[in-house]
Amino acid sequence: MSAATATDACPRVSRRFRLQWEEAQNAWVLLYPEGMVKLNQSAGEIMRRCDGSRTVSAIVADLEQAFGASGLADDVAKFLELARAQQWIET
């Protein structure tokens, strides 16, 4: 298991990117030199919680509460894995 998905790790958005809410696109986006990634809703909700102070477990708990869902841990871990491969987040 990689560092980003360890449940006690505290992922944060990489310094190479800026996470920002864009009203015109109704989405969270990641900005980088001369480029942009538009995140879908669940990716945006996970990323905005990656502030370096919350553990993965805390992020999952927060999401489950915010969306009245349960069993999100696997989806979150899968997304964080991908986000790490893209260097969107650091731990």
Added chain:
Amino acid sequence: MSAANLAPQPGPPLWLLAELTYRCPLHCAFCYNPVDFATSGPELSTDDWLRVLREARAAGSVQCGFSGGEPMLRDDLELLVAEAHRLGFYTNLLTSGVGLTAERAAALKAAGLDHIQLSFQDSTRELNDFLSHTRTFDLKQRVAALIKDNGWPMVMNCVIHRLNIDYIDRIIEMAVELGAEYLELANSQYYSWALLNRDQLLPTREQLERAERITNEYREKYGDRIRIFFVVPDYHEKRPKKCMNGWGNVFLTVTPDGTALPCHTAKMLPGLAFPNVREMGVREIWYESEGFNRYRGDGWMKEPCRTCPEKEKDLGGCRCQAYMLAGDPAAADPVCDKSPAHGVVVEALARAESGVGRSAPLVFRDPAASRRLAEGAG
């Protein structure tokens, strides 16, 4: 209601390219500024630009590029960057590094500048010599150090053409030495000044293949240390590029005199009036103006594009190239081998192979040459 209203509503102008000035201390023979730049009207004022930034941001723009000419020649650059940053833009500066002192770099950092793209232009007219020219290297080294010291990512760009393509290894090594994290090796596109100099600048296929092979070797050698992008010249392809990712789809260029364009060369197209930001707001320009609506989507296409199964892939290529090479902005881009005018591109490539016209003197970009050429055209 016009036919354009039946087409789906385009998304916002995500990319704002602010061409702050056509003034430039350099004289690149491949310069992408219009050939008649010297006859362009007065530059927008600081207040005009501040208003354009606000209007574009309100219309959904999020990436902002400050370019030129040489944008460092505007002494309100820091002010404009600060406003763009305050508005929530991601701010990019495209510069040759001339005029970027430690003081200005610090002021730009304080203003919130996110990124600098440093181009490998030379300050001399000796294109062949530019790699060995110490003054150029010293300048790049000093600017590269400023970029690092201010914590910006180090992104370099070098325009590639027949006269420097054989030194691609040295260009890459120089970029590595300067600490570049990204290097864009962009083959010249044949517009404006580069079109005038096409015989001297278009590489042969062999040169191109060699350069790609060497680039790949360096990619293997350096791995993640430097990411190298190699942009092939479209003349050597069978299909055109999807120009600007689609006409009026994401890009909005504002030229120094305030003309709003779907791409920085579109002003050359005949029979099409483009609005000026002094007279029209950005939102109206983007959604309502004829200049932006004319070639949106695919309703304007003629054969062979209209019934082509690949039309969504490239949207028929570049309108300016269609006009320059086929004489009709609604034609297929002649780079496409289905275009009836494709022979023009084949001929240019044949000239490159045989070397005809190579020894003609290069036309360097400068105001005097520009005025001369504008008179000739008018």
